[in-house]
Amino acid sequence: MPVAIPERLRSLFDGLWRSPGYHHLPDGTVTSIRQRPVPSAGAAYPVHTHLVVGSAGLDGLDPGRYLYDHENGHLLRRVAAREPATGWDIERARPATAQTTLVLTVQPGRSFGRYRHRAWPLWIADVAYAQTAVEFLITQHLKTSTGPGPLLRALLGVPRAACAQPWLSRGLVPEIPLAAVELPPSWTVDADRSHALATRRSPALSEFEQATGRRPEPRAVEVARLSGQGWVLGADRVETWSVPAQAPAQDIAGAVWQAHRRAASLCYDGTLSGRWRSRPISGIAAGHGRWITHALAMLPASGHRHTNDAQEACA
Known part of the structure; x- marks a missing residue:
């Protein structure tokens, strides 16, 4: 059921998901895929945004569960009375909290259709970049948590994504809740940060390729070799995050979260400073x-010199 979006919440949703432009194909053809402030691997955009409004309400919104429609910019309230009949007993799982929580999920099929067995780190990647964007836009300290797990599913009142039938019976695609951000009562969106994020764009591959004639950054050489992506050699700066290949699965999962969270912070801070553009x-x-x-390939923003050029000028 559509509901009016409070202005403060609208500023957060727009800051995360609304940009004026559209993606282009390598030949310059404009696609129908809208660009968004938060990057997504392969422009798959599997992340969905849910809102769990606690007993205190939020700017006129009644307590309950809501879903933000990214494509149309609408906020939809879930009707609790309709859900038990299709196997969604959300009344039993209703959270006893006064606060409002933003929950980020992924539709795994959107990334899996393109990346297959390589998709699972990208589910974390896209949510980590979105979660970090919330913290970038709201400068107050925020309490966050990550999944997957029963606590986030209970917060949303949804079945496991692996149990597809309850989802399909309602005409829905399974989602995996992966992160939650608790919003404090006095939160606000920083206008300057929102503008910076809205104008953020990953440099095109052609920009890196045009710079490959310079002496490559050492880490760029390693990443280009291991990833098979030669364009990385044109990066002015490359940051990497790694984990021992034989580490326990739990350590690897934690490292994947940490890497993408740190990369996202670096990406957004570079945009805010006007110094770096990151891919x-x-x-x-x-x-x-x-x-x-994970790795981040960086080029200087307009008006800043290439690091390698500056080094050679001083040599």
Whole structure:
């Protein structure tokens, strides 16, 4: 059921998901895929935004569960009375909290259809970039948590994504809740940060390729070799995050979350400062006993010199 979006909440949703432009194909053809402030691997955009309004309400919104429609910019309230009949007993799982919580989920099929067995780190990647964007836009300290797990499913009152039938019976696609951000009563969106994020764009591959004639940054050489993505050689700066290849699964999962959260912070801070433009890199194979879980290829923003050029000028 559509409801009016309070102005403060609208500023947060717009800051995360609304940009004026559309993605282009390599030949310059404009697609129908709208660009968004928060990056997504392969522009798959599997992240969905839910809102759980606690007993205190939020700017006129009644307590309950809501879903934000990214495509149309609408906020939809879930009707609790309709859900038990289709196997969604959300009344039994209703959270006893006064606060409002933003919950980020992924529709796994959107990334799996393109990346297959390589999709699972990208589910975390896209949610980590979105979660960090919330913290970037709202400068107050925020309490966050990550999943997957029963606590986040209970917060949303949804079945497991692996149990597809309850979802399909309602004409829905399974979602995996992966992160939650508790919103304090006095939160606000920083207008300057929102503007910076709205104008953020990953540099095109052609921009990196045009710069490959310079001496490559050492980490760029390693990432280009392990990922098979030669364009990385044109990066002015490359940041990487890695974990031992034989680490326990729990440690690897934690490292994947940490890598993408740190990369997102670096990406957004570079945009805010006007100094760096960043392009995330995934799909990197393990080498020398370590797995680079994520990397960030960076080019200087307009008006800033290439680091390697400056080094050569001083040599």
